[in-house]
Amino acid sequence: MHLMACHECDFLQKIPPVPEGSAALCARCGSLLLRNKPKSFQRPLALLMAGAILFVMFNAFPFLTFKKGGLVHETYVATGIRDLADQGMPHLAALVAFNLLIAPGLHLLAFLYVLVPVSLNRRAPGMFRVFRYLRLLQPWHMVEIFMLGVLVSMVKLAKMAQIIPGVAVYSLTAFIFVMAAASAAIDPHEVWERWEAPR
């Protein structure tokens, strides 16, 4: 049994050990208290490595190509950000860059920075702070919303020209699934507890 307060309603309750794969819900408001995920850092680490490769790929390869007759205009993920800045909207360009490149990139790096040493039963300096910032970054990481935007844009321009998805579109799609799977495989409580242990 351990004592825990609900994050959403502050209700203090004793939680019996939660079997692996199950979750504990708050007795008062029904919110998720904790989920006991399989205890392994192998899976999330492998997924994060794949995520890092895909991140590089969706930045390096062509994204969408506009084709109409003999006219071909190739774009990269960063093209729109640069064009927004050129059009006198540096704030908007910075926000999109943050949501699309900086937050996901930092997210990936921070996860690796914390998990690689923890899986070896070591602690990286300042990792508590990094893990804390990781949580703050999470809502600003909007790659999946951008992907829906790709779909909308392709429909919007369908009558005007042919829009050809490039390698970056597929890498971006894979990146979304890999990162979702990695987050689902990481048990934050396990990280906090392991980290306390070797002290």
Place this chain on the structure above:
Amino acid sequence: MKPTAPTARAAGLVACSVCHLLCPGKPAARPDGAHRCPRCGARLHSRKPDSIARTWALVIAACIFYIPANVLPMTTVTSLGAVQSDTIMSGVIYFVQSGSWPIALVIFIASVFVPLLKLAILGYLLISVQRQSRKRQKDRTRLYLVTEAVGRWSMLDVFVVTILVALVNLGALATIQAGPAALHFAAVVVITMFAAMSFDPRLIWDAWQAKETSDE
């Protein structure tokens, strides 16, 4: 009379908002919140500081930005000298007229419906907390969690503009420029996200405590 519900606060404890460690609440916690979690170093707050005032301020700011976001042009298309501006709504109408119903619906929900609903829900939650309502606390908590999770999807239209601007950049033939509404709209989304983060759902349940202690 029911005994007061055992909350961390009533027990003199503070739960860390990051790592969930239960820490002793300082008897005289300083208002600057210099009290930190011994495990992860996050600042400890029994309740988010000035939650109601901050959330109200952000909700009102978002309402103000919402007007230019909808009135001003989101994109301006220049094609062979002809110039055409589109607002969020005219973009939705374009998709309806061209028969792309699902896309029209997606944009309408993400850009018009979700921001308005989010502001309305936050307003309702704030008022119900200020009136110390004890009704449907569980539903209100769920409403808050859904609102917090869904709000970010409103960025959709900003991303569509970014992609269009990049793709239709063909010099004299055709260009798409981002309009001033894009910036205002992005501001609405960012501000409402901060508004949802600054609201403390534990306040919904504090009314219970307040009523019971004042009944005695």
